[in-house]
Amino acid sequence: MLKFLSTTTNKVDIKGRVSVPALFRANIGPDGFQGIIAYKSFKHPCIEGADTSFMEQLSERIHSDFGFFSDENEALATVLLGKATQMSFDPEGRIHLPNEYLEHANITEAATFVGLGNKFQIWNPPAYEKHYEVQLEIAKVEAGKLGPIARNLSLGNKDRG
Amino acid sequence: MLKFLSTTTNKVDIKGRVSVPALFRANIGPDGFQGIIAYKSFKHPCIEGADTSFMEQLSERIHSDFGFFSDENEALATVLLGKATQMSFDPEGRIHLPNEYLEHANITEAATFVGLGNKFQIWNPPAYEKHYEVQLEIAKVEAGKLGPIARNLSLGNKDRG
DNA sequence: ATGAATATGGGATATCATGGGATTTTATGG
DNA sequence: CCATAAAATCCCATGATATCCCATATTCAT
Structure with a gap:
């Protein structure tokens, strides 16, 4: 599930277009x-995006009898599927963000794409910076629960440097 | 889990390329x-690298140990997957290190690859030398607290035959 | 020493992000 | 059903950067 990795910031032009x-x-x-x-995040002032397979996965889990979901x-998942919007690429690989989305995320002249594995988020760049600091604190606490693989990543404090 | 072993220093060319x-x-x-x-080490001024299976394991743990939307x-995911970057090999087996990474590790004309088993680090060569000395001192102290097997590793105390 | 694998260098090529004009689509009022 | 404005999309151009491709040097194992 390593579809979306890394963080990049791209410009949003006057027409509301951004390169994915x-x-x-x-x-x-x-x-x-x-x-x-894409859909507007419920938790944060950001946009969440994914590919069709992610949405299909959500849909399948809802409709299966095996109770994958609480x-x-x-x-x-139900609300997401109802609110989600398809945004097609233009020939250059850009999408168009409607005003409703730009406003929800306070995005004006640039947007930060953050890969989260099976989905990604789109943030106002300064808002993302603040958000990251909070997430890092949570991650430091949680990483220990992931066993040796993540402990290995040493999310603790930096040494002299 | 001994994929990456040994230490090698390779040149970084003007375009930011290094042979892995x-x-x-x-x-x-x-x-x-x-x-x-690759990702910028959270602890040291160096780059850490791994193969996709390492990240896939991590990603699966993250997605399975916690709820889908937790x-x-x-x-x-924000901290570990968001900060990771894919770096492909060129036909000669080189990767391209973006400026952001070069700066984090103070790498200019050469880079030292240090195998750590399931992952590896990439250092500015002199910085690695200093780091290694510090690690060695810590290892010597720690070895003393362990049993005879570890002491037999002879971590640099050559004064005792 | 010798050949094979590895590492390095640099010119040519392709890709990516971006901007802007032109054209099409959509929504709305007549 | 058409006219019109607004919005969305296409199409092309551009610089910056990344990648390819081939030539050469270096290292390694036998």
Whole structure:
């Protein structure tokens, strides 16, 4: 599930267009819908995006009888599927962010794309910087629960340097 | 889990390219993504690298140990997956280090690759020398607290035959 | 020593992000 | 059903950067 990795900041032009990072596009592949699925995050002032397979996965889990989702997650998934918008790539690999989305995320002249594995987020760059600091503190606490692989990453404090 | 062993120093050319040591490349194998996943060390002024399986394990742990939409899941993904970058091999087995990475590690004309088993580090060569000395001193002290097996490793105390 | 694998250098080429004019589509009012 | 403005999309151009491709040097194992 390593579709979306890394963080990039791209410009948003006067028409509301942004380039989706090439590495993200590469993992969407040449088949199927050429674009992303986006929705306004419930938790944060940011946009969340994914490819169609992520949405299909959500849909399958909701409709399966095997209870992959808790009641809360099922509610979330249902609302997401209802609110999600398809945004196609233009020939240059850009998407168009409607005003509603720009306003929700306070995005004006630039946007930061953050890869989260199976999905990604789109932030106002300074807002992302603040958000990251908070996430890092949470991650430091949680990393220990992931066993040796993540402990290995040494999320603790820097040494003299 | 001994994919990456030994220490090698290679040149970094004016374009920011470095050869990944052949022994490291050999352990990445011909299947899957031809390159490495790198991130700026959270602890040291160096770059850390691994193959995709390392990151996939991490990603799976993150997604399976926490709920699909949980705060913990998101924080870890933001910090660990958001900060990781894919770096593909060119036909000669080199990777391209972006400026952001070169600056973090103070790398200019050469880079030292240090194997650490399932991952490796990339250092500015003099910085690595200093780092190594410090690690060695810590290791000597720690070895004394361990049993005879570790003491037999003779970590540089040559005054006692 | 000798050949093979590895590392390095640099010119040519391709890709990416970006900007802007032109054209098409969509929504709205007549 | 058409006219019109607004919005979205296409198409092309540009610089910066990354990648390819081939030539050469270096290292390593036998």
